[in-house]
Amino acid sequence: MKRLxxxxxxxxxxxxxxxxxxxxxxxxxxxxxxxxxxxxAGFSTKWYGELLRDQAFLxxxxxxxxxxxxSSTLATVLGTMxxxxxxxxxxxxxxxxxxxxxxxxxxxxxxxxxxxxxxxFIGIGLDRGVLTIVLxxxxxxxxxxxxxVSSRLVSFDRSLEEAALDxxxxxxxxxxxxxxxxxxPAVISGWLLAFTLSLDDLVIASFVxxxxxxxxxxxxxxSVRLGVSPEINALSTMMIGIVTIGVISASxxxxxxxxxxQKDAQAxxxxx
Amino acid sequence: MRRFAMIxxxxxxxxxxxxxxxxxxxxxxxxxxxxxxxPYAPTMKDGFxxxxxxxxxxxxxxxxxxxxxxxxYLSSLKIALISxxxxxxxxxxxxxxxxxxxxxxxxxxxxxxxxxxxxxFLIRVYAWIGILSNEGLLNQxxxxxxxxxxxxxxxxxxxxxxxxxxYTYLPFMILPIxxxxxxxxDSLIEAAEDLGCSRMSAFWLVTVPLSKNGIIAGCFLxxxxxxxxxxxxxxxxxxxxxxxxxxxxxEFFNNRDWPVASAVAVILLLIxxxxxxxxxxxxxxxxEAEG
Numbered sequence: 001m002k003r004l005x006x007x008x009x010x011x012x013x014x015x016x017x018x019x020x021x022x023x024x025x026x027x028x029x030x031x032x033x034x035x036x037x038x039x040x041a042g043f044s045t046k047w048y049g050e051l052l053r054d055q056a057f058l059x060x061x062x063x064x065x066x067x068x069x070x071s072s073t074l075a076t077v078l079g080t081m082x083x084x085x086x087x088x089x090x091x092x093x094x095x096x097x098x099x100x101x102x103x104x105x106x107x108x109x110x111x112x113x114x115x116x117x118x119x120x121f122i123g124i125g126l127d128r129g130v131l132t133i134v135l136x137x138x139x140x141x142x143x144x145x146x147x148x149v150s151s152r153l154v155s156f157d158r159s160l161e162e163a164a165l166d167x168x169x170x171x172x173x174x175x176x177x178x179x180x181x182x183x184x185p186a187v188i189s190g191w192l193l194a195f196t197l198s199l200d201d202l203v204i205a206s207f208v209x210x211x212x213x214x215x216x217x218x219x220x221x222x223s224v225r226l227g228v229s230p231e232i233n234a235l236s237t238m239m240i241g242i243v244t245i246g247v248i249s250a251s252x253x254x255x256x257x258x259x260x261x262q263k264d265a266q267a268x269x270x271x272x
Numbered sequence: 273m274r275r276f277a278m279i280x281x282x283x284x285x286x287x288x289x290x291x292x293x294x295x296x297x298x299x300x301x302x303x304x305x306x307x308x309x310x311p312y313a314p315t316m317k318d319g320f321x322x323x324x325x326x327x328x329x330x331x332x333x334x335x336x337x338x339x340x341x342x343x344x345y346l347s348s349l350k351i352a353l354i355s356x357x358x359x360x361x362x363x364x365x366x367x368x369x370x371x372x373x374x375x376x377x378x379x380x381x382x383x384x385x386x387x388x389x390x391x392x393f394l395i396r397v398y399a400w401i402g403i404l405s406n407e408g409l410l411n412q413x414x415x416x417x418x419x420x421x422x423x424x425x426x427x428x429x430x431x432x433x434x435x436x437x438x439y440t441y442l443p444f445m446i447l448p449i450x451x452x453x454x455x456x457x458d459s460l461i462e463a464a465e466d467l468g469c470s471r472m473s474a475f476w477l478v479t480v481p482l483s484k485n486g487i488i489a490g491c492f493l494x495x496x497x498x499x500x501x502x503x504x505x506x507x508x509x510x511x512x513x514x515x516x517x518x519x520x521x522x523e524f525f526n527n528r529d530w531p532v533a534s535a536v537a538v539i540l541l542l543i544x545x546x547x548x549x550x551x552x553x554x555x556x557x558x559x560e561a562e563g
Contacts (some may be wrong), residue, residue: 089278
């Protein structure tokens with residue numbers, strides 16, 4: 001039995017305080033009456049009201065969500081295909097280049113990815129807007145999706161797919177009916193990861209967005225450069241709230257599923 | 273046929289949107305500034321074939337003549353290195369204590385480490401402005417406690433940049449170290465202690481070497497992105513904070529000097545290749561050791 005020493009307890013308390021205090025303070029100060037963000041002047045929700053009346057923020061939010069949904073969906077399709085090819089595709093010409101191109105964007109500084117994509121879009125004369133942001137986000141997010149999905153594919157029992165092939169499925173049906181349902185949890189977490197990466201991206205979007213396609217991070221960036229603003233605190237609180245609810249409910253669902261799967265496995269063992 | 277499509281679609285996508293753009297950066301870094309100006313005019317498109325002619329190393333030579341770039345590279349390396357060490361010092365005790373925590377807490381502790389990663393990076397950096405500024409919460413607290421009488425200047429200095437990097441990249445350090453420590457067999461520590469090791473020396477002689485791979489992985493995961501960081505030095509750093517990501521961004525957007533910005537990008541990548549290759553080796557070695 002392991003016991004926590006006083007040192008362990010101190011490290012955990014201080015560590016998690018460091019991780020969470022800044023965000024908790026941000027949330028508290030978003031309900032501050034005063035425009036001076038560091039002076040507490042009483043509870044108020046007026047900054048939320050101001051935020052929801054600010055058309056520029058609402059427009060940016062719509063663009064951001066549009067980009068995130070489109071790019072994460074495309075990235076999930078492409079990333080899953082790439083992972084499948086890398087794990088099960090066998091040998092083909094240019095395989096090393098392919099796997100290099102999957103891993104390189106993960107470590108590529110965002111400023112370089114943004115710069116290079118912008119130069120491409122200008123080179124081929126593509127106007128910057130929602131489309132260019134979607135293309136850019138899809139490209140780097142598909143690499144993350146493919147890493148997440150391939151880690152699941154590696155542990156996947158290929159004999160299941162071979163059985164489906166023996167029983168008359170063609171390769172595509174075997175993938176669709178057998179492999180895909182089994183790797184679905186990884187595909188879903190890949191999608192979620194791609195979605196948050198897209199919501200979060202400032203640097204790449206700054207390079208490839210046009211004047212009519214300002215995303216939320218770009219909008220936040222231009223106002224926080226001038227210092228702390230209560231409206232941004234309110235917006236941050238809303239974003240933190242949504243993420244927290246999302247992550248907690250996702251973990252509860254996956255916990256329930258794994259408990260159920262465990263029960264099923266036990267039941268199967270007993271009946272066998 | 274379908275197998276071909278499975279390979280061809282993602283392959284083509286990455287060639288078109290990753291490889292070719294990168295080659296363009298490389299090419300522009302070798303071309304003259306005048307050809308790419310004005311940057312937004314459609315002449316850029318006509319000038320594209322012309323670009324292939326005047327290729328030379330002028331921009332790279334320019335980078336060596338102006339010591340701004342040289343200093344920016346060095347200072348990025350310094351800032352990334354110091355913040356990596358600081359992140360390790362902060363992260364190791366947390367990861368260590370997590371691995372010592374009772375079984376039933378661990379999933380929750382893991383989730384608490386990962387959760388900040390899902391919230392916006394920009395917001396997490398922004399949260400520190402209100403804490404570190406001269407009238408900020410930290411100074412208010414310290415003055416109220418009577419530790420200081422004058423507010424400390426932390427925001428817009430390199431110290432704020434270190435705090436920002438440690439804060440935002442801490443999960444990247446904790447997770448691989450925790451994974452390494454979690455696999456460790458506790459009886460090894462007991463054996464060391466039975467054989468006469470003190471607690472401290474058992475830690476240094478057994479625990480630390482066994483978590484070596486986690487430490488290396490965590491350090492690379494912090495060092496590599498910190499080197500090209502742009503948001504943190506721009507928001508928390510001052511005018512004296514030189515980091516190459518920031519220089520590249522400003523060169524591109526404020527000075528509109530595309531060839532120089534591209535040359536800066538190429539050199540940044542060359543500097544990054546060493547840690548990236550080392551990181552890959554470490555991961556491979558680890559995978560082989562486990563497999």
